[in-house]
Amino acid sequence: MLTDSWGWRAAFGILVIDHDPVAEAEFWAMAPAGVAVNAARFASPRRPGTSEYGDQAREVAQSPDIARGLDCFGGMRLDAICVCFTTSSFLGGAEFDKAFAEQASVRAQGIPALTAAQATVAAMGAVGMTAPYVMVPPWFKDEIVAAGRQYLTAAGFPPVAMDRLDVGGTLRPWELWDAGAQWEVRPEQVYHQVRRMIPADADGVVIAGNGLRCVDTIGPLEADLGVPVVTSNQACLWHCLRTARVDPAGVSGYGRLFAA
Structure with a gap:
């Protein structure tokens, strides 16, 4: 029907x-x-x-x-x-x-x-995450990354590490968005970089940014890493x-x- x-x-x-x-x-x-x-x-x-x-x-x-x-x-x-x-x-x-x-x-x-961001913080608490590894979009410039670290730390969830997704090339972060990178990022890029970069002492993964395509990575990352994954x-x-x-x-x- x-x-x-x-x-x-x-x-x-x-x-x-x-x-x-x-x-x-x-x-x-x-x-x-x-x-x-x-x-x-x-x-x-x-x-x-x-x-x-x-x-x-x-x-x-x-x-x-x-x-x-x-x-x-x-x-x-x-x-x-x-x-x-x-x-x-x-x-x-x-x-x-x-x-x-x-x-x-x-x-x-x-x-x-x-x-x-309010929803993300509430979700981290709900899954018992305390020491997150945070992945942000390639178009987040340094100022936004630093502000994100401060926001999560003030909320009681200090990141053990925080990285931008690396999509290669020479464009600066804001130029990536203007060039349409939000249409080009693939979940497998997110999956492989999180797998490669997550520190051993992280008890969860946060993938921040509503324009970063990533929900298809949640199940596989949780199964393969054994930790909860929260996305925006x-x-x-x-x-x-x-x-x-x-x-x-x-x-x-x-x-x-x-x-x-």
């Missing part, structure tokens, strides 16, 4: 940066039957060809695109909203994230809202399901998190 993927169990709204093709695809791949995903997009605070984000946290919080998306989501029968932009969370910090999520919920007429989009969906009181255990094949 054909289905229209109507959200009769739960429906979520996700806010995704303009040229990110990954978040929706990964949400739909993992979503259990009866769960719908609705997406809205917002312009990046960084102009193409430049490396500067400015005051990323403020610009994202004040984005007219995000305000418009939240206004539209507020008129829909949604159970949760997630801002799928790990970069702004890392650069803004936990206090920004908390205030932003609260303001987003108010704007969306009280629908619970969260950010990708996986954590976002898990947190949305919990918020909607839909049993995450209905998701199979995408990691220990959904059974936590």
Whole structure:
């Protein structure tokens, strides 16, 4: 029998940066039957060809695109909203994230809202991870990597190591995104680099970045490394399901998190 993927169990709204093709695809791949995903997009605070984000946290919080998306989501029968932009969370910090999520919920007429980094931290706690190995996208420049380390450390999860995915070539991180690397990264690249680089004292893997295609690596990495794996989009969906009181255990094949 054909289905229209109507959200009769739960429906979520996700806010995704303009040229990110990954978040929706990964949400739909993992979503259990009866769960719908609705997406809205917002312009990046960084102009193409430049490396500067400015005051990323403020610009994202004040984005007219995000305000418009939240206004539209507020008129829909949604159970949760997630801002799928790990970069702004890392650069803004936990206090920004908390205030932003609260303001987003108010704007969306009280629908619970969260950010990708908040979901990731909650997921790490749920699987009992304390010493993560963190992999970030090749387009995260040094400033974002450092901010990510600070964000996770302040949350109580100091990374034992943190690496960018190496895709080769001579392009600088922000140039990789502008050149469309988010369309080119393959899960096997992520899998092999994590296997090669994970330190012996890591008790879990975090793959951060909503635009980094990687959910197909979760099961194989957990089976081969024997540790839990948390990814940004996986954590976002898990947190949305919990918020909607839909049993995450209905998701199979995408990691220990959904059974936590």
